């Protein structure tokens with residue numbers, strides 16, 4: 391079997407996280423052969439750290455390499471669709487961090503776009519970008535692997551097995567994610583990320599709910615259960631009277647969320663074609679460390695999947711430094727008091743499993759478990775939710 395050559399685009403958090411999980415694969419399966427980043431310094435730093443000889447700030451130079459089969463896109467969302475289309479046209483398979491794409495502004499838009507551009511126009515633009523990637527992938531006959539790690543989490547895998555073992559139906563899914571906000575500068579603005587907490591975090595919850603219902607449908611009737619409409623509310627909780635009151639009382643020191651034109655809270659209800667519902671609740675203003683959960687309320691039982699802060703390991707300390715630099719879990723404010731450090735966060739959250747599936751899918755020329763159709767559906771649901779929140783009405787998914 392030939393070794394798959396991987397080229398990274400993006401050289402910071404996401405690329406390093408993917409690299410840690412490529413390292414777990416059997417030797418000879420893949421080799422990282424090139425790194426491209428916006429600045430040569432970033433590409434060179436990662437290349438040096440992980441022992442790769444080719445670093446560039448020129449995407450064409452990366453795409454021109456014949457020994458690179460797969461482009462792993464770990465850049466901010468605004469860049470995703472263009473990089474993916476160029477990669478597909480160069481005949482490269484694609485691994486892409488979430489979200490697939492969104493709306494990031496067009497010439498003539500008043501800035502900041504999140505405060506000025508109507509969501510109907512944004513939805514049309516985001517869907518155009520998403521379909522352009524799907525077209526390029528199909529036309530050039532390359533694989534598209536959508537890095538929606540939640541669907542690879544062993545907790546969601548167990549949920550799938552339990553649903554298959556039952557004869558019941560999921561009447562309601564509840565998916566949630568919260569933490570104390572992104573520290574990344576680019577996440578503060580719609581033009582970089584294509585939205586706020588819903589687009590950045592909620593895309594996981596939406597992806598998991600769409601995946602679980604389509605999988606339930608395949609199990610029960612041989613056809614996917616599809617989403618048909620959404621109703622949503624979004625908010626910037628930081629720029630509120632409630633938030634200001636706490637700041638004046640010096641009781642508002644821990645939340646990082648500092649948006650320019652994006653929401654940091656969202657609540658979305660998705661209706662499916664079998665009449666069931668999914669609710670997605672995300673917040674960038676929720677202390678207590680990363681919280682990611684999906685609950686399936688079924689006719690014959692309840693299944694709770696908890697990807698973070700589960701109680702496999704529990705610690706207590708008075709001194710927050712008692713356990714030194716040992717990693718606990720994402721976005722945790724303090725190690726003092728009772729805590730639940732993850733014993734293997736990349737495994738619980740599905741990062742290791744997604745990379746493994748992608749590499750074998752590309753090698754064996756089969757579809758990955760999470761591919762382009764889920765990615766496109768997520769864009770549609772999220773931007774329909776933005777439209778619903780703006781216009782205060784239920785929006786049908788076309």
Ligand SMILES: NC(=O)c1ccc[n+]([C@@H]2O[C@H](COP(=O)([O-])OP(=O)(O)OC[C@H]3O[C@@H](n4cnc5c(N)ncnc54)[C@H](OP(=O)(O)O)[C@@H]3O)[C@@H](O)[C@H]2O)c1
Nearest residue numbers: 400401402403404427428429432464465466467469487488
């Ligand atoms: N699945 C998850 O839980 C998860 C978690 C975190 C992030 N993500 C996703 O991962 C992706 C990257 O986020 P991140 O946290 O890794 O961001 P990051 O740490 O800021 O890194 C972004 C990288 O992309 C590079 N870049 C920006 N524009 C570029 C362009 N046009 N061409 C080439 N390189 C470019 C940057 O270059 P320079 O350094 O040269 O400026 C930087 O190296 C996002 O889509 C995000 O949603 C997913």
